[in-house]
Amino acid sequence: MEITRKNFVEQFDNISKNLKKSCFVGFDAEFTALLSGECFKHRLFDTNEERYDKIKSEVGRMIMTQVGLTMFQYDREHDTYVATGYTFHLCPQAFGDVDQSFIFQASTLRFLCRHNFNFNKFTYDGIPYLSKAEEAQVRKHLADNMMFKNLTRMLEMEDEKLLQSHCSDVSKWLSDKEEDTMYIDVASPVLRYVLHNEIRLRFPEVLTTDSLGNSNKVLIYKDKYVEGANNVPLAILEENLMSHLLGFSQIISILEQHQKPIVGHNIFIDTVLLHNQFIGPLPKKYSTFKNNIHKMFPNMFDTKYISHVMAKKLSYDEVWKSNALQDLYEFFSEAKCKKLQSGVNLIKLSTPFDVQQTYHEAGWDSYCSGYCFTRLGHWAACENIGKFRPVGPAEALAALAPYSGKVNVIRGAILYMNLEGDDPPRQRPDWxxxxxxxxxxxxxxxxxxxxxxxxxxxxxxxxxxxxxxxxxxxxxxxxxxxxxxxxxxxxxxxxNVYRHSKRARVAVWSSAIITGSLMLYIFHKSVKG
Known part of the structure; x- marks a missing residue:
């Protein structure tokens, strides 16, 4: 299902329920920039820390425009997995002091056009979001009673005119109309918050609340003390505003709160973007970045790395064509894995995706990642058991536990990034x-x-x-x-660093000279004494 600004609030409870009931969640993201340029050239010389240092400034200017999440729930009675997939369309927002910016490369535009990316959904219907750092900034302004002043000062011309028009209508109604109540329909949650505050400031004798649960309508009573009605508390107005501003970040918070295993494919860049978009600016230290990601998502799996390791258990004739997501998914979904010819759990989508099922569409790719994860988990669990039979998610997750937190690194000195501790030593041959x-x-x-x-x-x-x-x-x-x-x-x-490095040779000779001079000085002092 596609989720945009139009249906996010309506679908939020269903998404939340599916997340909480899932045993793991498939993840994928599409970006505003292709990974091109000098800093993204993958070299076998690079350590993970060097790779992070090279890309963090560039990735910090990119955003995820689509996030795919597929919730895999286990039906114990039928021994099957039921997958519910969502494609979330995101768009940055400008609000108060928050003005989210990003780059959009021309090459990326061509790539997205080839894959039928819907730019209208991105620009007009994209769901807002805030990082934890941005959320803290907004909440501080609310606590300091600065938010209303900041918003009124920074309103766009059209919103300013609309606000003045609404206030003029209220003034006329108070002077001329006999009706005791007045409704104002305000689609924008931000303008609605401002209007509540502005009316209370200008017309202290009135009462404002929402319209019987219709959050788009501001209901105004002439009599502030009318029986059966109360001013909607400022705290509720602020939380309604925060809920809108947080948008998709609320889904990230649910994932974080329930610590669901997150499954993606080749997700090194995804983790960097997750930090920048939902935690805050990328830290200088690579170790801090890893700790922050692990704290938010303590159970992350990368099917690219898992498949790289498990491929070593297959013969040349058995192994997949490549462990790119499409090839890996087709290898398992078309029953090409001889080890999984029988006894595997059925996996079915609860509802088909709204869009054509094509790769580089975030929802579909998140489903494929989760699908491959179940098959790899089944294979690993059956090897541990010693026979091939249906297995539940607890057994599959336990069998793949050694791969938790290990994120594939493309063409580097080290094969993976370890989110749960120190990275492994260099695994490539000596230079x-x-x-x-x-x-x-x-x-x-x-x-x-x-x-x-x-x-x-x-x-x-x-x-x-x-x-x-x-x-x-x-x-x-x-x-x-x-x-x-x-x-x-x-x-x-x-x-050999000592034979081939001038600096090392200089350092060795300097050390030898200093040591020799010190020994001669000590010898001279002892003889003289």
Whole structure:
């Protein structure tokens, strides 16, 4: 189901109930920018901390325009999973001192157009949201009684005219009309809050409340002390305003409160965006970022990383074409996994998605991620049990518990980011050192071209005549060393920091000289004494 500003309030209770009843939640997001540019080039040299430092400023300018959530509930009686999927359309907002900004790349626009992205739903019907930092800022202004003043000062011209028109109508009604009550229909929750306060300020003898639960209508009584009616408390007006401003952030809060396992596919960038959009500005320290995400979502799973590890248990003929989401979903949904030919739990959607089921549509991708998770969990649980049979979500989650908090890292020095503790040590082979034998200045592009056919290799200049190589596997490292063993153009060897780094050699010699000088001084003092 598609959720926009138009039906968010109406569907909120159903979404909340489905979230609370779910055993885990599939997640996906679509962004306003493609991951292009120098900082997004994935290199085998990069540690996770270096990767985070390179991308945080750029990702901090991006937003999620769509969030897909699919709630997987377990029907114990029929031993099946029932999936309820939602695509939430989000749009940043300007409110008081909060003015959310973002970048929208032209290349992203082309990409979204190719995938039939609905820009009207984004701009006109997108659901607002606030980060925790922004929420704290707004609540402080409410507590300091500054919100009403700030809003009236920053109203747009059209809203200002509408406010003045409504107040003029109230003034005329108080002077001319015999009716004891008056209704004003105000669609904007922000303007409705301002109007309640403005009327009470200008006309202290009247009473304002909502219209029998119709939140769009402001009901005004001439008599402030009329029997059976009360001024709607300011605290309720403020909470109604906050509920509107928080928008989709309320869904994030429910996920956080109930600590439902969150399942996505290749979600490194997603976690950075989640922090920036729903927690606050990205922290300088990578460790702080990880701690904040883990505190909010203590049970996160990445099917990209899980499938990477579990693929090692399959033979060459059995394994999936790739562990991209589409290939992985089709591998499981089309029963290509020989280990899961029988005894698997049926998975069905409670209602079909409103839009065509295509990849890069957040709701559909969130369903695919959750679907793959159930199959990977079934496979892992059955291996633990020793036989293949239907398994419940508790068994599947227990079997996949070792993968909790491990988020896939594309083409880096370390295979995953560990949200639950320290990242693992470097898992790639040691670097190789290349020295040009003929060229006075090493041609990096030429070298990279020569190495391209030998495997996954990244080249980084070291000095004018040398470079460092990072490789994905030991097989590739060994192949390069064999291939260039007798080369007359390049000398390639295992990198040794003391042999190949001038700084390290200087540091070693400096240390030796200082140590030697100190020893001579001590010896001289002892002889003299």
């Amino acid at each position: 190789l050192h290349v020295r040009a034998l003929k060229e006075r200045v090493l041609n990096v592009e030429k070298l990279a071209s020569l190495l391209a056919g030998l495997g996954s290799v990244d080249v980084k200049p070291h000095d004018s005549r040398s470079a460092l190589l990072a490789v994905a596997t030991q097989y590739t490292a060994d192949k390069i060393l064999r291939q260039f063993r007798d080369s007359r153009e390049y000398k390639i060897s295992m990198y």
